[in-house]
Amino acid sequence: MRAVYPGSFDPATNGHLDIIERSAKLVDHLVVAVLNNINKTSLLTVEERVELLKKITSHLSNVEIKSFSGLLVDFMVKEKSTIIIRGFRAMLDYEYEMQMAQVNRQLYEEVETILLVTKYEYSYLSSSMVKEVAKFGGDVSQFLPKEVSDFLINKFKKSEEKQ
Ligand code: ADP
Numbered sequence: 001m002r003a004v005y006p007g008s009f010d011p012a013t014n015g016h017l018d019i020i021e022r023s024a025k026l027v028d029h030l031v032v033a034v035l036n037n038i039n040k041t042s043l044l045t046v047e048e049r050v051e052l053l054k055k056i057t058s059h060l061s062n063v064e065i066k067s068f069s070g071l072l073v074d075f076m077v078k079e080k081s082t083i084i085i086r087g088f089r090a091m092l093d094y095e096y097e098m099q100m101a102q103v104n105r106q107l108y109e110e111v112e113t114i115l116l117v118t119k120y121e122y123s124y125l126s127s128s129m130v131k132e133v134a135k136f137g138g139d140v141s142q143f144l145p146k147e148v149s150d151f152l153i154n155k156f157k158k159s160e161e162k163q
Contacts, residue, residue, distance in 0.1 A: 001026075003083035003114070006033040006072050009049045010042045011148050013130055015122035017056055019087040022116055024060045031079055032057065036069040043131055048151070056145040073108040082108075088115040089123045 005023060009016055009032070024030050032053055036046045044052070046067045053065040068075040076082065084104060086097055101113035118125075125143055134140045134152055141149040 001083065002029045002031070002079065002081040003027040003085050004031045004033050004072075004076055004079055004081050005085040006035060006068070006075075007086075008037065008040070008042065008127065009034050009053060010044055010127050011049065011130065011144065011152060012053050012056060013122070013125050013127060013143055013148075014145060015087060015089070015118055015125040016127075017145055018119050018122055019085065019116050020057055020063060021060065023085045023114075024063050026114075027083065027085075028062060030060075030063045030085070031081065032063060032065045033072070033075060033079075034065070034067040035072075036067050038069070044155075052148050052151060055147040071107070073104055073111060076108060076111060082110045082112060084111060084113045086113060086115050087118055089118045089126075 003023060003026075005020060007016065020030065020032060034046055034049045034053065042049075050065050050067055057063045057065065072084070076084070084101075086100070088094075088097060097113075097115055101115075104111050104113060130140050130143050134156060140152065144152070
């Protein structure tokens with residue numbers, strides 16, 4: 001069984017890592033697919049997001065990190081996978097995840113979306129919340145894998161030095 005876990009991962013949080021670790025146990029091979037969305041401004045470049053995901057999943061032998069742009073279903077065909085993994089936090093995710101799952105099935109009939117319910121402690125955690133806290137100098141290390149947190153601290157330090 002080959003599955004794909006798509007997302008922006010801008011940046012990857014403990015919540016994302018939890019979903020990756022748990023889904024890696026359910027499938028033979030998992031591709032974490034970083035969306036290169038040219039319409040959305042991101043904090044990290046796609047290359048940075050891919051590199052960080054590679055670092056934090058280096059202990060998982062059946063996990064591969066890739067990037068993609070365009071339609072997810074086209075990427076699924078290329079990857080020879082029909083299983084999409086998504087994380088589900090709260091009712092806030094419900095509308096969006098349902099819509100995505102229905103549209104993706106409409107576009108590619110064989111595709112199945114599996115929603116993994118987040119661990120309780122990560123149910124409030126999102127990349128946008130982390131970015132908001134980090135922007136105002138708050139400590140985000142508790143929300144992020146160490147490699148991601150160190151990278152962000154460095155990135156913010158460098159941009160402050162430039163100003
Ligand atoms: P997108 O921009 O596609 O929503 P994200 O990178 O924000 O991508 O998230 C990718 C997937 O991971 C989504 O299914 C999202 O619901 C899920 N996710 C994000 N944060 C968490 C978390 N704290 N716990 C569980 N799932 C999460």
